[in-house]
Amino acid sequence: MSATTLEDPLSSHHPAAVLFDMDGTLVDSEKLWDVALQELAREYGGELSDAARRSIVGTSMADSMRILHDDLGQPERDPEASAAWINVRILELFRTGLRWRPGALALLRAVRAAGIPTALVTSSGRPLVEIALDTLGRDSFDAVVCGDEVVAAKPHPEPYLTAARLLDVPIGRCVAIEDSPTGVASALAAGAAVLAVPAEPLPSRPGVHQLESLTGADLELLAALLVDRAGATG
Structure with missing residues (x-):
């Protein structure tokens, strides 16, 4: 050329x-999101399934939280509250692990x-x-x-x-x-x-x-x- x-x-x-x-x-960074999402799922007393995690890839935060809540059988949870938790944790992870x-x-x-x-x-x-x-x-x-x-x-x-x-x-x-x-x-x-x-x-x-x-x-x-x-x- x-x-x-x-x-x-x-x-x-x-x-x-x-x-x-x-x-x-x-x-x-998907590995860092894995950490944050699984930590939140455990905070809610559950485990995020592999299928739900795959569905979350590439989605907006609001959609991601709805997928997580539905996967845990807790659709009543507030997506904004969960997103706030994730945002705090993922910021910590991005500073050290990217x-x-x-x-x-x-x-x-x-x-x-x-x-x-x-x-x-x-x-x-x-x-x-x-x-x-x-x-x-x-x-x-x-x-x-x-x-x-x-x-x-x-x-x-x-x-x-x-x-x-x-x-x-x-x-x-x-x-x-x-x-x-x-x-x-x-x-x-x-x-x-x-x-x-x-x-x-x-x-x-x-x-x-x-x-x-x-x-x-x-x-x-x-x-x-x-x-x-x-x-x-x-």
């Missing part, structure tokens, strides 16, 4: 922007070095994201969209449409990088091509390319995703 191509991020060869999910995609996912830092650096705009698009709230940015780098993103800053959270397309608007790029020329079915659905509904790195394989869908991790993912792959998506819809 020529140097000229690398210097022109809005060319037909590169995405107009790369939109990164956070939890489970850039950082290995780690990069394999290949994530290298890909982010490659995208930034090429001059391609980037956004962080996460279901997590702003207070938690501010702590995560100490690890991710505050200059790593041209825009940040948090779950508590949109009207409709993932799987609604609003988070990804908001990111594209903030970056002033066409969403159809963006690649979103996600790990959860909820996030993939959000990005697809918005109109982005999707690179998924799920913990478990997702059902095959047009416009979604799956990898076990971001190790080895590069600019050529991101460009190819847009070409493949254009071919599938052309």
Whole structure:
């Protein structure tokens, strides 16, 4: 790939922007959420099932708490009170235990070095994201969209449409990088091509390319995703 191509991020060869999910995609934070959620379940006298935990991945805090309460057979509990408990605990865990996912830092650096705009698009709230940015780098993103800053959270397309608007790029020329079915659905509904790195394989869908991790993912792959998506819809 020529140097000229690398210097022109809005060319037909590169995405107009790369939109990164956070939890489970850039950082290995799902393990920290596991700790907090199980601790809360035990505080309520129960254990969170594996099925419920999988359902929680990628959802808003309100939905996560409803899933947890229903799984414990305690639907009457206040989601806001449970969310407040989780927020205190997860902030503690994020300050000490946040780690990069394999290949994530290298890909982010490659995208930034090429001059391609980037956004962080996460279901997590702003207070938690501010702590995560100490690890991710505050200059790593041209825009940040948090779950508590949109009207409709993932799987609604609003988070990804908001990111594209903030970056002033066409969403159809963006690649979103996600790990959860909820996030993939959000990005697809918005109109982005999707690179998924799920913990478990997702059902095959047009416009979604799956990898076990971001190790080895590069600019050529991101460009190819847009070409493949254009071919599938052309």
